[in-house]
Amino acid sequence: MLFKMKLWYTEHMSKIIMDKKKKEKQKSGVPFIKRRSSSHKKEETVQGILLKNKKGFGFVTPEPSEESPESEKEKQDIFIAGKNLNGAMNGDLVSVVLSAKEKDNRSREGVIDKIISHGVKEIVGTFEKNKRFGFVVPDDKHFTNEDVFVKKSDWKNAETGDKVVVQITKYPEEGNNAEGKITEIISRFGETGGDIKALIRQYNLFQTFPSRVNAEAKAVSKVKQQGEEGFEAIREEERKGRTDLRQKKIITIDGADAKDLDDAISIEKLSNGNYLLGVHIADVSHYVAEDGPMDKEALKRGTSVYLVDQVIPMLPKALSNGICSLNEGVDRLTLSISMEIDSTGEVVRHDIFKSIIHSAHRMVYDDVSDMLEKNAVDLISKYDDIYKDILSMKELADILHKRRDLRGSLDFDFDEAYITLDDAGIPVTVETAERRIANQIIEEFMLIANETIAEHFYWMEVPFVYRVHEKPAPDRMDEFKNFVRGFGIAIKGNTENIHPKILSDILKEVKGQSYENVVNTVMLRSMKKAFYDVSCDGHFGLGVKYYCHFTSPIRRYPDLIIHRIIKEIIDGGVSEKRNKQLRKKADMASDLSSKAERHAQELEREVEKLKKTEYMSYHIGECFEGVISGITTYGFYVELPNTIEGLVRIESLKDDYYDYEQAKYRFIGQRTNKIFTLGDKVKIQVLRANVEDREIDFAMAEEK
Template sequence: MNLKQSIEEMIKQPDYEPMSVSDFQDALGLNSADSFRDLIKILVELEQSGLIERTRTDRYQRKQSNKTNSKLIKGTLSQNKKGFAFLRPEDDEMDDIFIPPTKINRALDGDTVIVEIQKSRGEHKGKIEGEVKSIEKHSVTQVVGTYSEAKHFGFVLPDDKRIMQDIFIPKGQNLGAVDGHKVLVQITKYADSTDNPEGHVSAILGHKNDPGVDILSIIYQHGIEIEFPDDVLQEAEEVPDVIEPSEIEGRRDLRDELTITIDGADAKDLDDAIAVKKLKNGNTELTVSIADVSYYVKEGSALDKEAYDRATSVYLVDRVIPMIPHRLSNGICSLNPEEDRLTLSCRMEINERGEVVKHEIFDSVIHSNYRMTYDAVNKIITDQDSEIRSQYKDLTPMLDLAQDLSNRLIHMRKRRGEIDFDINEAKVLVNDEGIPTEVLMRERGEGERLIESFMLAANETVAEHFNKLEVPFIYRVHEQPKSDRLRQFFDFITNFGIMIKGTGEDIHPTTLQSIQEEVEGRPEQMVISTMMLRSMQQAHYDDVNLGHFGLSAEYYTHFTSPIRRYPDLTVHRLIRKYLIENSMDKKEIRHWEETLPELAEHTSQRERRAIEAERDTDELKKAEYMIQHIGDEFEGIISSVANFGMFIELPNTIEGMVHIANMTDDYYHFDERQMALIGERQAKVFRIGDTVKVKVTHVDVEERMIDFQIVGMPLPKKTSSQRPAREKTIQAKTRGKSLDHTKSDRNGKGKKKKRKQRKGKNARKKDKQGNTHHKPFYKDKSVKKKSRRKKK
């Protein structure tokens, strides 16, 4: 059998899974350059013959007739606030399918739908176009929005602009809401071809202008519960405030060892403590002790069920929504100073190279000696502040040793290829009324790095221990980036003179690490780090150990934060079951084999929900903060470029947009390969990483958008399609305005179509499929191009 026949046989096997070129090489034992060329030639021939096709991840799968011809595809709808949507197919190897606004057919963002592919959009980056034929499952069950009263009914304008339909509220179903109230609506009837969705008001959050209602609306929009149920609070009340002597029996007593916590100044839930000492053999002993939350939160209890549902604490600009009640998180589970606390400890012996050569995992009791802050630790070990060092003279020798150990761990991780995404982060400070007063950069000093290094070491050690036991476990995984995303990133950095050899397949983290080293200290460093981060896959939880690409770690889990993360609480339960209770019988193993896959998926989803809520509140308050800076000038860096303009990031991480219509000194074209806007006449170039000086011209808090103007570049003359110039005041957009459509040329001139006045619940103009009229975004582009050609 020759090579081509062998490949054909492999592909025709019933259990064949899509394979990359390197997969074929490994499977067939092809090691020479000649055999590689033969392989590529055969794969091309088989692709041309129709036996196989190449996926977007550069893998070869059997040609599927229903992947190119007219057919039905199932997936999840991802809607854009501009009206169009994409179908994300269940088959991960398939490309997203573009859905024009007129073919969404009343589906909502997140719905599981069946889409019929109708034509290929090859002229638009090869995207396929389709139409929603049926809705299999609705994702949206409740909506947050602003209530408006009509004569015999009401309607709610959703805050989520991806929901393009108002919610009809029948008479008597508004819970007493009046115009301007922010409300929570439970959908009782989904839209059909003629009617809008229908629902009833289940909660009134307050008037849209009341302090705190803006954040509250985001919390409810993401479905995050604030209050704990009564049975959960009752269980929390029954947990004792002190430790009984009988509870210490059988635990290793670490109360005589010098132990400290290091946290932010405003932290109240202290769940990790450290102890460091030098051993006689020259190695260093690191003990990481974590609050034993699993001792108090029993599996299957009301506390546990609520913690599972929340899965994570949520940290917003003005509040923390905890995973477990404050009575536990700030009380008996918090490692407060000068108090005995029950813990689970990971003790590691670490050599001069930063390698863990020996470890133990056990239940323990500690007595924290000091509650240290990052600021104080940084003054001791970085600033060598004599006054602070004198104040903590009993502690400074251990902190000096801890800093040395931290540096060894950092160098060890760097040697193996860890990618340190040192991205700027900011914290928005608000007053009692929720008004932003300051935007501060988060510091990452030696104290922060020290704790990070010690927690990483403990997490890796625990993960490796249980992986080698070959028992069901939950891991924190970060898979290798997809080759197409990496290729795009490699193309992008060529604009900065950085060339990477290879295809993006099976790349080692050290390659990306070398890129970071290359751009360190350069103006484009932060932009390249951000673009690199965007090319990565998202870390998540999994019951299968897939390694952690970003850390270049073979084993990783989350063990160190059981107060605020449910996976960590689960890891503690597994430690208790497997190591402390020695419960590893078939029944126990089967229980976790059945439980962990769903648990990993659920907690990953909840984590994403929390991140989205945190991002939304940050963006909201950053926009609100910039109102007071309208008219002010700042220097920023171009962080993103698109065909409609460019985004500028200020040193405090606040981002705003310069619209292409306001770039009046030339006609600018978008060059996707260079990620740049290039002037047609003067060849002036604006590309990612460039520094520009901008002026704040407009802020839309509702849309969380900030508009910039390039200093020295005059704005175009005011037309009906442009927003009027504003002083330091803000007028929120109405829902109606956001749905108006403007037909404009390159410089924004044009005439706006007027929207007819609403007369009833179904008065908004719709097409025959029942959708609000929207022009596909790609058609606007062709109009602009034609109009510009005429001017020539």
């Protein structure tokens, strides 16, 4: 490392004194432009955003043209070889000169002609220092070989191994690395949780809130928990226009570690045999003033993010864990929907209203599940006042699930990882999280509430935020059709307008098979991603025309804004001027929340991969059984029962030379005819676990 630093420093300093005229011409803040010879002037150029690969090459995603619709060819990313990047960094807006020759007659290649603007102003990385200089090695592998030079005067007391934020003060040009100054020390070398903190900062997310947001949160959360010193009841003016449900048996059911309890439920059996289901959601919009500091910050964040042992909340804890959380034994303001549901699962009538509740019990999934699955006598005795209600909840949930099943709602049953860290932040176990009866009860109740709310306000023709899931693209369905054919599964009908019931039946057919998870995964990847929109265009995966997110306003902004809209309608409707204003706000919330959701999911996956790789780094040489979950040209992936996935590289198979048969998703030995295909059970040995790159390598275990 020291040799690398000295060599880098020598080369860097020698280049600094070169070409002073070029530096004089380059004004502060203006990106460096790589001039090309006049022979390229007549060649086709395209503008787009550069995404670099850790192996040194990159792809430019073309910007959409406003002049005319693009052809499929023009939409394709442009491959940029490492030698043709010409100093561009990941995220830069660049101009690309297209090569006349196309690769495989399909993809396009090019050379970066100039950097129009830089997309990155700061980088998160690990600091390395010498006596007179230092540099930051980026954590994001899209910035591979782009260490940022830092003068000693700009270290800000950082030490080697610290996770830091470096602000770019000078961008790379003609071989010179970028220069910068350290603006923030995220965590010290070896600090517990420092790796996750660095990832959070890399994604430009923050666990803390601006002072003005905290000040507003403190001001509105004056009602303290009952029994605490200074307890204040809900004020008389806050009760006006609300239905008092405090005498009803209302409970919450959540995970044992949950602190932001935003949904509660109640149930009654009516004399006609129907069920009266109440879903009561925290009235977060009562405390979050429209366009105030908290509202603007919540819109910016879009969602809460859950990362193994850490949470990045959408709202300050004073609200999310305090005044808005439907804690046991305290009065809370809520927005309720009451639904009468018959024996077929049909909602025959419903009512939406503002309310006050008093949660009788803070239940956890495992306790409720033990009561229903194991007839746990001690728990049944402890909660004898609500046990009959819990039995009724189970009955209704079964009815609602059957109704969804009949219409073809897709019920993916993926194993989710549950990672346990010790006090030093080291993963000690990676297990699959259980999805038990109580989890399914809450899921069914939230689904029916969301569906009913969406349909109600769709017919009122008011501004709203819907959850949309479009039908799959025909080409992706054709690929999936060919894939499942290998398992003896036939998809009948036209893939251009496939019904979710056909896919739902496939999920049932593979249930319990060794390749169940593989088929589930490939099917999911064949789908389009759900998003938020002001247009109600249906939810393919659920098989419904109307759907929204209403039940989690503490952790999702779309829920918060539609609560605001619902309450305005309940309180007397909106003017034409207000209608236009709400439509604009709903449109903005839809767009920003969809982007925030994707951003959060990427971070959650990265943190999970990080901790899974770290866990396997402590199990090098050990053997496990797994299932082949993916096939590529360079090998096949094996997923273990605890959801950890690793790669068996084809060159590691020494018993034969294996041919890759893409259409059949398999490798086959030339001499032995031995086959490795999706869904096969195999025994592997852990070879490597590269925590820095989040890559795990397996090898086939030797047969004894």
